Each structure stands twice: as C-alpha cells, then as structure tokens.
Amino acid sequence: MVVIGSGPAAVSAAERFRQIDPHSPVTVVTADAHPPYQRPPLSKDFLRGDTDSVRLHDPDWFTKRSIRVLTDSPVHDIDLAHSVVHCAAEDFAYQTLVIASGAAPAPLPVPGSDNAMLLRSLEDATRLRDQARGATTAVVIGAGFIGCEAAASLASRGLRVTVVAPEESPQRGRLGEQAGKRILQLLTDAGVHYIGGAEAHALESGVVHLDNGDTLRADMIVAATGISPNNALAEAAGLAVHEGRITVGADMATTAAGVYAAGDVALADNATAQRPVPTEHWQDAIDQGALAGAAAAGQPGTWGAVPGFWTTIGEATVKYSGWGGDFDNSYLIDHGDGFTVWYEADGAAVGILTHNADTEYALGQLLVAHRSRLPARL
Incomplete structure (x- = not known):
C-alpha cells in the first residue's frame, strides 16, 4: 500500500x-x-x-x-x-x-495578499510564533475556528489582536446568531477585539485596508480564510x-x-x-x-459517524457534533458558566454546540445519531 x-x-x-x-x-x-x-x-x-x-x-x-x-x-x-x-x-x-x-489554506483574494501569514503547517506555525516574539499588534483576517484560536493564542502572548470578518459575529452564518454572539463573547474574554461587517480590501506590509474605508496597522497580519x-x-x-x-x-x-x-x-x-x-x-x-x-487490506467497512470537533478559544472549550448545513431552528440554553445550542431540522436533532455542558453534549450526540427529536423541555 x-x-x-x-x-x-x-x-x-x-x-x-x-x-x-x-x-x-x-x-x-x-x-x-x-x-x-x-x-x-x-x-x-x-x-x-x-x-x-x-x-x-x-x-x-x-x-x-x-x-x-x-x-x-x-x-x-x-x-x-x-x-x-x-x-x-x-x-x-x-x-x-x-x-x-x-x-x-485558501488564498486571500485581495491585492497584496502575500503580506499575510498563513497557518496550516508546522512551518507556518513556527514562523508565526517566531514573529510573535517581537510583535505587539496583530490582525487576523477571518473568524473561523482556526482564526479565533490563533487570535486568542496571540492575545495570550500579550499582543493587541483584532479579528476582521464579514459576519457581525463569528460563525454566525454557519451556527446561527445566538451561537455567534456566544463565540464572540469568548473571543472578547480572551482579550481579542472583533470587527464584524468588514472585509480586507487590500494589504500592504503591516497595513490592512478594509472595504469600509478604515485602515488597520499591525506588526503581524494573519489570513485564516478557510x-x-x-x-x-x-x-x-x-x-x-x-x-x-x-x-x-x-x-x-x-x-x-x-x-x-x-x-x-x-x-x-x-x-x-x-x-x-x-x-x-x-x-x-x-x-x-x-x-x-x-x-x-481487504476488510471494508462503512462510515456512519456523526462529524464533530472541539475548539479552544482562550481558556474556553467549545464542542460541536452534527451534520452542519441548514437547520430550521436553534435553541440556546444558558448555564451560567456555559451554554448549549441545539439545532433542529424537519423535527429532528441535527446538531449540538456546547461550552461547559458535557452531559448535554453526550445526549446531543446520541439524539443526532438516531435522528431523534429534541428534548421536550425545548
């Protein structure tokens, strides 16, 4: 083989x-x-x-x-x-x-994109870490989970970090408005400033020009655009x-x-x-x-697992299990020190997102895998 x-x-x-x-x-x-x-x-x-x-x-x-x-x-x-x-x-x-x-990494389709650093390989990460040692400011373009993780990590090193993304809150289009607001709060708690509703229009060395006319200056520019x-x-x-x-x-x-x-x-x-x-x-x-x-090796099997991931933003761990894509409704439950967002489509559970709610996460995994209805309390 x-x-x-x-x-x-x-x-x-x-x-x-x-x-x-x-x-x-x-x-x-x-x-x-x-x-x-x-x-x-x-x-x-x-x-x-x-x-x-x-x-x-x-x-x-x-x-x-x-x-x-x-x-x-x-x-x-x-x-x-x-x-x-x-x-x-x-x-x-x-x-x-x-x-x-x-x-x-998907290339950033703007003039001067080579002025942005990428994060995918060990070589990329080593370059980023080395540059962060002498930096005081950073701009991260993109608010996917890699962008949020990297922004929080750079902030933990003492950098002033700004995330720029077209959505008003991170992952809003994918996970819904309620989840987006909670992820934004986690990012803010990690010391990261977020600028939503804006996109990078062009880059220069140490400069990010936004499509709203604003200009951001930074020692480091990181592109995390998928x-x-x-x-x-x-x-x-x-x-x-x-x-x-x-x-x-x-x-x-x-x-x-x-x-x-x-x-x-x-x-x-x-x-x-x-x-x-x-x-x-x-x-x-x-x-x-x-x-x-x-x-x-001659022993074929079948993939039937429900996709899922964990992400860490600062000190907070967020877990997701589900089919992604469209959902009809989402329901947020606030636990004080955490939250759960349930996702529903055609009357069945299609996803769950949690922070500090492991019991509900385990239940959600089962409900999604068996196409069951959401808990009655919702």
Missing part, C-alpha cells in the same frame, strides 16, 4: 492496514518536510509557546510497524493505468493506494471530484479500483446521514483513514 499525505487520515490508514496485514509493504509519502505531526496544537498550545512537541508518533512507532515514511517527497502524478505514484526521486508501484493529501482541498493529483489522474473533493463511498473507495481517499480531500457518503458529508475535522479524518486502510 502507498499512502499520499502525512496527516491523521494518512497515518490512521497506514496503522489500520498494518493491523490487518502484518507483512505487505506500506509507504507513506508526503510533501511536508516534517514527520507526521498534530495540527490542532499549532493554533493553540504551540502558538502560545506552551509546547514544542506536536509529533503524531515517535520515529520508533513507525519503525516497529514497518511503515516507511518519506518526507519532503511531493507526488507529481498518479498513473492509474499502471498503478504507479511518481515522486521527484522515486516511483512507487502499488496494489492499493490511499490519497489523504489534505488541504491547503481551506482548499489538495485535489489536483486526483483530478489529473481522472478520479471523480465533486465540490473540490474526491468522491468516495462510505467505504472510502474512489471511482478507481484499489484507490481510496480520506480526510479533508474526500467527499464521503455517510451511511447515517444517507448523503455525502464533507468534513474538515481531526477525528473524522482518523475515522475515515482507518476505514480506507481496512478496505485496502
């Missing part, structure tokens, strides 16, 4: 394959210069300077499992007809292939791609025999939702990778 990528989906695929098949060669190839590492700490513990350790596993872990990992080895193309992956220095013939190439799946290899090879992601079934199989895809780059059918569900979350990548590895 050959695996393209080195994130959680890739490593999970290699691990699960090896558990089932102890003998066949397994090679992981990645364009990243670093051995496999965790991304969640990059915008939190690592950026704050609380840790330097982000490795997924020690080198011995891969050695003991006879999993070969080749870093700094970008793939040039995939030859499906001859079952070969072409890299710069070496070609790899495969019997089965897992594409877990992840995603790259991701773009790394689908170019798959598309060029002739694999089916939809909405920017590789189309796979609930078993992670692509339209080519013996080829699987998992993680951010995949658009997988979900057996519970009974439709394709895009995900960009750590645990979902692990789950999908394990399914891809098992299928490659």
Whole structure:
C-alpha cells in the first residue's frame, strides 16, 4: 500500500492496514518536510509557546510497524493505468493506494495578499510564533475556528489582536446568531477585539485596508480564510471530484479500483446521514483513514459517524457534533458558566454546540445519531 499525505487520515490508514496485514509493504509519502505531526496544537498550545512537541508518533512507532515514511517527497502524478505514484526521486508501484493529501489554506483574494501569514503547517506555525516574539499588534483576517484560536493564542502572548470578518459575529452564518454572539463573547474574554461587517480590501506590509474605508496597522497580519482541498493529483489522474473533493463511498473507495481517499480531500457518503458529508475535522479524518486502510487490506467497512470537533478559544472549550448545513431552528440554553445550542431540522436533532455542558453534549450526540427529536423541555 502507498499512502499520499502525512496527516491523521494518512497515518490512521497506514496503522489500520498494518493491523490487518502484518507483512505487505506500506509507504507513506508526503510533501511536508516534517514527520507526521498534530495540527490542532499549532493554533493553540504551540502558538502560545506552551509546547514544542506536536509529533503524531515517535520515529520508533513507525519503525516497529514497518511503515516507511518519506518526507519532503511531493507526488507529481498518479498513473492509474499502471498503478504507479511518481515522486521527484522515486516511483512507487502499488496494489492499493490511499490519497489523504489534505488541504491547503485558501488564498486571500485581495491585492497584496502575500503580506499575510498563513497557518496550516508546522512551518507556518513556527514562523508565526517566531514573529510573535517581537510583535505587539496583530490582525487576523477571518473568524473561523482556526482564526479565533490563533487570535486568542496571540492575545495570550500579550499582543493587541483584532479579528476582521464579514459576519457581525463569528460563525454566525454557519451556527446561527445566538451561537455567534456566544463565540464572540469568548473571543472578547480572551482579550481579542472583533470587527464584524468588514472585509480586507487590500494589504500592504503591516497595513490592512478594509472595504469600509478604515485602515488597520499591525506588526503581524494573519489570513485564516478557510481551506482548499489538495485535489489536483486526483483530478489529473481522472478520479471523480465533486465540490473540490474526491468522491468516495462510505467505504472510502474512489471511482478507481484499489484507490481510496480520506480526510479533508474526500467527499464521503455517510451511511447515517444517507448523503455525502464533507468534513474538515481531526477525528473524522482518523475515522475515515482507518476505514480506507481496512478496505485496502481487504476488510471494508462503512462510515456512519456523526462529524464533530472541539475548539479552544482562550481558556474556553467549545464542542460541536452534527451534520452542519441548514437547520430550521436553534435553541440556546444558558448555564451560567456555559451554554448549549441545539439545532433542529424537519423535527429532528441535527446538531449540538456546547461550552461547559458535557452531559448535554453526550445526549446531543446520541439524539443526532438516531435522528431523534429534541428534548421536550425545548
């Protein structure tokens, strides 16, 4: 088996394959210069300077499992007809292939965008952390969870941080007005200033020009405006791609025999939702990778888990489980030291967002998974 990528989906695929098949060669190839590492700490513990350790596993872990990992080895193309992956220095013939190439930061489509720093890789995070040591001010463009996490982490280092986003509150369009206001309060509690209803119009070195005519000056400019799946290899090879992601079934199989895809780059059918569900979350990548590895080893399974994620904004942890997308109604419950937002569509629970409400979060996960009604008290 050959695996393209080195994130959680890739490593999970290699691990699960090896558990089932102890003998066949397994090679992981990645364009990243670093051995496999965790991304969640990059915008939190690592950026704050609380840790330097982000490795997924020690080198011995891969050695003991006879999993070969080749870093700094970008793939040039995939030859499906001859079952070969072409890299710069070496070609790899495969019997089965897992594409877990992840995603790259979506470019900021404004003049001077190269004046903004990005946060996706360990190299990006190291550059950000190094620059933060000598900075006093920062502007973060975008209020997705990575943007909010990074802004709070920079504020914890003593920087004056401003987040700029088109929505009046973070994630308002995705999670609703009530949730947006609560996330905004968490961001404010972390010492971050938020400017909503504005977008970056152009950038210069140390300067952000907004579309409302205002100008922000900062020692650091960070663009956190989403991701773009790394689908170019798959598309060029002739694999089916939809909405920017590789189309796979609930078993992670692509339209080519013996080829699987998992993680951010995949658009997988979900057996519970009974439709394709895009995900960009750590645990979902692990789950999908394990399914891809098992299928490659001859033991296909079915993806039916409800997607979910945890995010940390300053000292606050927010958890979400659900199908994303549209909802008919949302209901907020204030717990004093936390909150719960329930999401409903067609009379059934389709999502739950919580802060300091683990009991309700566990209940919500069950209700969403079983398409149950919301609790009667709502």
